[in-house]
Amino acid sequence: MELIFRWEWLPQLGKGLVLTVELTAACISIGAVLGLILAIARLYGRNVVYWLASAYVQFFRGTPLLVQLFMVHFGLAGWGIRLSPLFSGIIAMGLNTAAYQAEYFRGAIQAVKRGQALAALSLGMTRWQTIRYVILPQALRLVLPAWSTELVYMLKYTSIVYLIGLPDLMGIGRTIASHNFRFFEIYAVVALIYLALVLLITFALRYVEARIRVPGLGTVR
Amino acid sequence: MALLVVEDLHKRYGKEEVLRGVSFVLERGETKVIIGPSGTGKSTLLRCINRLTEPDRGRIWLNGVEVTSPRTNIYKIRAQIGFVFQDFNLFTHLTALDNVRLGLIRVKGMGKREATERAMRELERVGLGDKADAYPAQLSGGQQQRVSIARALAMDPKLILFDEPTSALDPELIGEVLQVMIELAEGGMTMLVVTHEMGFARSVADEIIFMEKGVIVEQGPPEVLFTNPRVPRTAEFLRKITEFYGESG
Numbered sequence: 001m002e003l004i005f006r007w008e009w010l011p012q013l014g015k016g017l018v019l020t021v022e023l024t025a026a027c028i029s030i031g032a033v034l035g036l037i038l039a040i041a042r043l044y045g046r047n048v049v050y051w052l053a054s055a056y057v058q059f060f061r062g063t064p065l066l067v068q069l070f071m072v073h074f075g076l077a078g079w080g081i082r083l084s085p086l087f088s089g090i091i092a093m094g095l096n097t098a099a100y101q102a103e104y105f106r107g108a109i110q111a112v113k114r115g116q117a118l119a120a121l122s123l124g125m126t127r128w129q130t131i132r133y134v135i136l137p138q139a140l141r142l143v144l145p146a147w148s149t150e151l152v153y154m155l156k157y158t159s160i161v162y163l164i165g166l167p168d169l170m171g172i173g174r175t176i177a178s179h180n181f182r183f184f185e186i187y188a189v190v191a192l193i194y195l196a197l198v199l200l201i202t203f204a205l206r207y208v209e210a211r212i213r214v215p216g217l218g219t220v221r
Numbered sequence: 222m223a224l225l226v227v228e229d230l231h232k233r234y235g236k237e238e239v240l241r242g243v244s245f246v247l248e249r250g251e252t253k254v255i256i257g258p259s260g261t262g263k264s265t266l267l268r269c270i271n272r273l274t275e276p277d278r279g280r281i282w283l284n285g286v287e288v289t290s291p292r293t294n295i296y297k298i299r300a301q302i303g304f305v306f307q308d309f310n311l312f313t314h315l316t317a318l319d320n321v322r323l324g325l326i327r328v329k330g331m332g333k334r335e336a337t338e339r340a341m342r343e344l345e346r347v348g349l350g351d352k353a354d355a356y357p358a359q360l361s362g363g364q365q366q367r368v369s370i371a372r373a374l375a376m377d378p379k380l381i382l383f384d385e386p387t388s389a390l391d392p393e394l395i396g397e398v399l400q401v402m403i404e405l406a407e408g409g410m411t412m413l414v415v416t417h418e419m420g421f422a423r424s425v426a427d428e429i430i431f432m433e434k435g436v437i438v439e440q441g442p443p444e445v446l447f448t449n450p451r452v453p454r455t456a457e458f459l460r461k462i463t464e465f466y467g468e469s470g
Contacts, residue, residue: 017269020403118273123324123376124300137314148330214314216358 003185009176010189016172017193022091023168024155024184030094032147035101040131042106053102060099066160068092073164087209089161097154104150108143148205152198152212159194169193222285224249224411225270225380230279232265239265239275241435247380252412254422254443257432259460263415264307266432267382269296270413271302284379300328303373303381306387309365311357315366317344320354321375329376343371347401363394363451370401381405419463423447431455 041053060068072095073088105134114133120130162171163176173190223246238260247253255263269272270281272288272295274404288298311320321340325331331339344350347367357365358450366386383402387395399421406412406425416422422429422442430440431452438444439455450456455464 062294070326111287113274113310115306116312119304119306119310120300121300121370122271122304124296124328126296127323129327133323134312134314136260141314178270214358215356217313 003074004182005185005189009186012172012176013169013193017197020155020158020169021165021197023086023093023158023161024151025089027093027097027158028151030090031097031101031150034094034098034165036105038098038102039105039109042102043109044127044131049113054099057099057102061097061103063155065093065096066163068096069160069164085161085164086164088164089158089166093154094163097150100153101147101148102152104143104146108139110144112138114153114179138217141214144205144209148192148202151201151202151205155197155201156194159171196221223442224246224251224284225413226280226282227266227270228282229282230266230281231277232262232269232271233277239435240269240279242279242420243432243435243437243458244279245430245440247411247413250409251427252406252410252414252425252432253428254426255413255415255430255432256417256419256422256458256462257438261433262433262435264384266303267413267415270382271299271304272400273299273304288431296328300324300376301379303370303376303378304416305369305373305381307385309357309362309369311372313357313367316354316356317349317360317371320368321372322362324372324376332429339375340371343375345367345372346374348397361394362390363397365408366398367388368402370398370405374405380411380413383412383416385415385417387416387418417462419459431458433458 038057040054041049042057045053069088069092072092073083073085076088080203116134116138117130120134121127125133158168159170161168163175165171167175169190172187177186180186225247227246228244230240230243231238234248243262243266245253255266257263265274270274270288276289279289283298283301286298287293288295294403306367311317312323315323318337318340321343322333322336325339326333327335329336341353347362347370349367349371352360352364352368356365357368360368361443370381370386380455386402390398395418402412402414402421403425414421414426428440429443429446431438431446431450433454439450439452441451446455446461450459
């Protein structure tokens with residue numbers, strides 16, 4: 001069988017690509033903020049705060065992302081809460097990646113040497129100042145490699161949103177293919193676009209990593 | 222009134238009673254050196270003074286303010302007590318200058334320019350003005366410890382606590398740190414120093430406190446403790462440690 005390629009696929013796929021990037025950016029940002037809060041809650045929180053944060057992390061890491069997405073989109077609709085596909089996608093994936101990011105943040109914060117906090121406290125800094133000016137600047141540098149991996153995962157995982165009808169890169173590819181039956185060629189192009197994006201992100205973050213590197217502050221995986 | 226008063230301090234970790242009723246006073250401008258075998262609560266005692274470790278029982282006053290009172294703002298107290306750690310604990314992600322500046326800006330609320338000038342002065346005082354832009358990992362142990370002393374000094378502390386400041390250093394780097402400490406003591410800084418450096422203790426300390434198993438066994442001027450101790454155990458310890466570490470340094 002002969003392989004064919006049509007340039008007119010690209011503008012359509014481009015629109016899907018934009019949605020994929022937006023979706024990834026939205027959910028990774030939500031996940032970063034919420035993940036950091038969860039990590040701090042699990043490390044410094046007591047009783048209820050600790051248990052709620054831990055239960056959250058366990059639930060979202062212990063159940064499939066697709067199930068979570070369907071619960072948000074179709075499940076909540078059964079309760080009268082109808083969310084648009086885009087909103088459902090951002091919420092479900094944002095909540096999911098928050099749980100993973102929380103664990104990465106937690107590991108990185110724990111990797112900061114204990115004496116650092118003691119030194120900060122001994123200067124008269126409050127607990128919050130200690131976290132803000134001493135622990136986090138180190139932890140965020142340490143977490144970057146693991147965080148890059150999570151960003152790449154999320155970029156690829158957003159492809160499941162076509163199942164709730166979103167025209168992302170995967171969704172558009174599927175629509176084109178279902179019209180002309182060139183499944184192999186279309187999905188190959190889709191795959192290459194994902195790959196290009198992943199490589200771009202990987203190199204960009206490697207550059208950031210090098211820029212903010214400080215001698216003596218190693219990276220943890 | 223003494224600058225620091227410690228009264229009947231107790232601290233227990235699980236079953237082990239690390240401090241069993243420690244009391245002493247420290248006058249303004251005085252240097253006291255605490256000596257004693259490892260694991261006798263010397264470090265715990267220092268950490269209780271600025272409540273990095275919470276004592277179980279006993280009271281502490283700094284300059285007439287009760288440190289151990291729940292109504293005292295402990296952050297304000299800590300800002301007045303310098304702490305120099307055995308393993309330096311310089312902030313890894315900050316340059317020497319930023320290490321010294323951080324407390325000035327965030328705790329004292331000083332402007333950046335003023336803080337920079339002050340920090341540079343302190344770095345120069347410990348002989349490291351040319352290392353302002355170096356990160357801790359780029360400095361030798363002795364240089365790191367001197368930066369950490371500059372960091373403590375910049376806060377204008379009423380008192381500096383030294384927790385075995387030379388124990389983590391290569392022998393040839395100990396001298397430069399001790400030299401800075403000697404200058405501080407001569408300059409009238411109030412200092413409480415846990416150390417095994419008997420030469421320093423003997424020549425600089427106004428008084429030596431010998432601690433063992435969570436209590437003060439004996440305290441007094443170095444010339445008395447070194448030549449004519451009251452308690453036999455003090456003589457035994459001093460003989461052993463002088464044999465081991467020597468008197469130099």
